[in-house]
Amino acid sequence: MRNFFRIGEVATLTGCSVESIRHYEKQGLLPKVQRSEQGYRFYSSQAVERIGFIRHGRALGLDLNTIQELLNLSDNPDADCAAADAIASRHLMALEQRIQSLQALADELRQLVQQCRGGSTAECQIIQALHQQQ
Amino acid sequence: MRNFFRIGEVATLTGCSVESIRHYEKQGLLPKVQRSEQGYRFYSSQAVERIGFIRHGRALGLDLNTIQELLNLSDNPDADCAAADAIASRHLMALEQRIQSLQALADELRQLVQQCRGGSTAECQIIQALHQQQ
DNA sequence: GCTAAACCCTGTAATCGTTACAGGGTCAAG
DNA sequence: CTTGACCCTGTAACGATTACAGGGTTTAGC
Numbered sequence A, B: 001m002r003n004f005f006r007i008g009e010v011a012t013l014t015g016c017s018v019e020s021i022r023h024y025e026k027q028g029l030l031p032k033v034q035r036s037e038q039g040y041r042f043y044s045s046q047a048v049e050r051i052g053f054i055r056h057g058r059a060l061g062l063d064l065n066t067i068q069e070l071l072n073l074s075d076n077p078d079a080d081c082a083a084a085d086a087i088a089s090r091h092l093m094a095l096e097q098r099i100q101s102l103q104a105l106a107d108e109l110r111q112l113v114q115q116c117r118g119g120s121t122a123e124c125q126i127i128q129a130l131h132q133q134q
Numbered sequence C: 001g002c003t004a005a006a007c008c009c010t011g012t013a014a015t016c017g018t019t020a021c022a023g024g025g026t027c028a029a030g
Numbered sequence D: 001c002t003t004g005a006c007c008c009t010g011t012a013a014c015g016a017t018t019a020c021a022g023g024g025t026t027t028a029g030c
Helices: A007-014 A018-026 A045-059 A064-075 A081-115 A125-131 B007-014 B018-026 B045-059 B064-075 B081-115 B125-131
Strands: A041-043 B041-043
Touching (some): A007 A041, A007 A045, A045 B125, A064 A081, A081 A125, A081 B125, A125 B064, A125 B081, B007 B018, B007 B045, B018 B045, B045 B064, B081 B125
């Protein structure tokens, strides 16, 4: 396995767009990138792995700041695992709360859709509900 | 009930910020607003009701474009109610899909958190999972 | 050796809805 | 006549991503 990749290759390997990789760099999630004489970025396989880490985190819905925190922990192998646990737990709670509120919205919307019995918008339950004072 | 309100009063009545009201206007969701000689916006109670409609839609998670569509339907009482039904149903399906994917994320995250048994980040399951190739 | 395609670079602007300014005008009560 | 509470416009920020424009480099085929 080669140990140096151009940004486009990294994009293919990680499923991350070239623009996003450059964005992660600008946001400080990636250490100083090596450059060729012409200024092309070159990534080691460790760097590629780090971008995979970020992608993983994004897929879990973590924001870049949170991922940054986890990367810092990962960079210090002696740090306390409880910190990572706290971050994940905090995110999980926020996620569960968000799911609940979306669930409530879906329920409300489902009711509206079920009430709709055709006809003109003048008597449409969906539109009327939105006009209702809450 | 008065029939003319300043923007700050409308904000209080609808629970909508002054900035958002001006934003809705700029986005074309509100018809031409009346102005005092000094340029102050003045809203009729119908306009206030329309802003309430928008707020309702936002609370249901609809984006402004979708709300615009519903407002157009509402403005044409003879239009077919099926159009509103389609919009609401489409949004409901998207919402249910989103809930499902968030639910899957939460499940994955919950597993990670449960696997965490303390110790240093070097052997932290959460961090290791993020490093894993998927 | 030349050309075209496929890369790479930087910098800027767009997306979406909202919030927060800056810099200024108006109006009421004290 | 000053203070504070309003109002105005315009611009920028948030977060993550995408999409340019305008330019340089490399690679493959001819």
